[in-house]
Amino acid sequence: MFKIGDFSKLSKISIRMLRHYDEIGLLTPTHINKVNGYRYYSANQLSTTNRIHALKDMGFSLSSIKEILTEYNDRESLIRYLNIHYSQVREHLEDTQKKLLKIETTMERIGRTDIMKNYDVTIKDFAPKYMMTLRKTIPTYQDEGMLWHQLFSETKGHNVQVDVPNYSKAVFYDVGYKENYVDVEIQLAVSGNYKDTENVKFRTVPSVTAATAIVKGNFNQLTDACEAIGNWISDNNYDVDGPMFNIYHIGPGQDSNSDNWVTEVCFPVRKK
Structure with a gap:
């Protein structure tokens, strides 16, 4: 001893x-x-x-x-216990990473002098367009890529002619902002006439008038663009008139470098 x-x-x-x-x-x-x-x-x-x-x-x-x-002095019960702890630590790590990203984003925003000066909000009239569409409820906004993957997988053998330049959108139908289970429809402009698949529908999307702002760079800036549009709508005596949507002029599908992305944030509006 x-x-x-x-x-x-x-x-x-x-x-x-x-x-x-x-x-x-x-x-x-x-x-x-x-x-x-x-x-x-x-x-x-x-x-x-x-x-x-x-x-x-x-x-x-x-x-x-x-x-x-x-x-938990036997092997099997100890492994079960550690698996539970592993899941808890992983969840905590993911939460911490989200908080770090929010801190980084906030610091970036603080470095900007005036949101309204960074975004030129304009009124645009969007003409009707024939588009292939896919609408589903997805876990979070970050899972939108799942829809695009399904859209292209499901229409792979249909020889769909995509418009050039590319005109792709995501429409967000929920009445308010949601953290989970969000109702999203993606739309891609195409030429010709095609039969619907099980989930992909081909239809003419009607015209809409919207207040818009262009965002250059990653999606972390979209919140600032929404704020700028909200201020513009209030200052110019408009009301929101339908679900907001994003137009991806250059997105992850065209360029993997987020610095090169160009997104047009759009809120349908009408005069009060």
């Missing part, structure tokens, strides 16, 4: 922490001398201290480590 000082060196755990572990029942000495109170530990307890180190590095609290060592 080892005195507490020697065991402390072998286990890489301070004497103070070994005493604390004893107090909370996490790691108790093999023997305590009743005369002088000296604590003694055995060599086989070093495997336990190694597990404690590993579990602490994974982010477990001491109370959780005690529970794991007591209740």
Whole structure:
């Protein structure tokens, strides 16, 4: 057996922490001398201290480590427990990454002097267009790519003639902003006449008058463009008159470099 000082060196755990572990029942000495109170530990307890180190590095609290060592001492149950913890840590990491992105975006916005000066809001009349369309509810706005993949996969054998220059849109039908399960329709202008597939519909999209702003660069700027359009609508005595949509003049499908993307943010409007 080892005195507490020697065991402390072998286990890489301070004497103070070994005493604390004893107090909370996490790691108790093999023997305590009743005369002088000296604590003694055995060599086989070093495997336990190694597990404690590993579990602490994974982010477990001491109370959780005690529970794991007591209740999950077989391989199968420990793997199940760690899988649950893995999912929780991964979810926390994703949340943290989202927060970091929001912080970066906010810092970028603070660096801009005047949103209204960055975006020239104009009124445009969009003529009717014959388009192939696909409307579905998707998990989040970031999953819009799923729709484009399905659109092209489902029409692969139809020899569809896409208009040049490319004219592609995404229409957002939800009444308000939603974090999840968003109702989105993508539209792509085409020439000719085609039969509908199971999910892709070919139709003429009617004309619309909209307040628009051009965004050059990644999609993080779309919020600022919406703010600029909102201010313009209010200042010029208009009302929103239908679901907003984005026109992707240059998007991920044409250029992988987000710095080169050109998006036109559009809000249908009518005079009050």
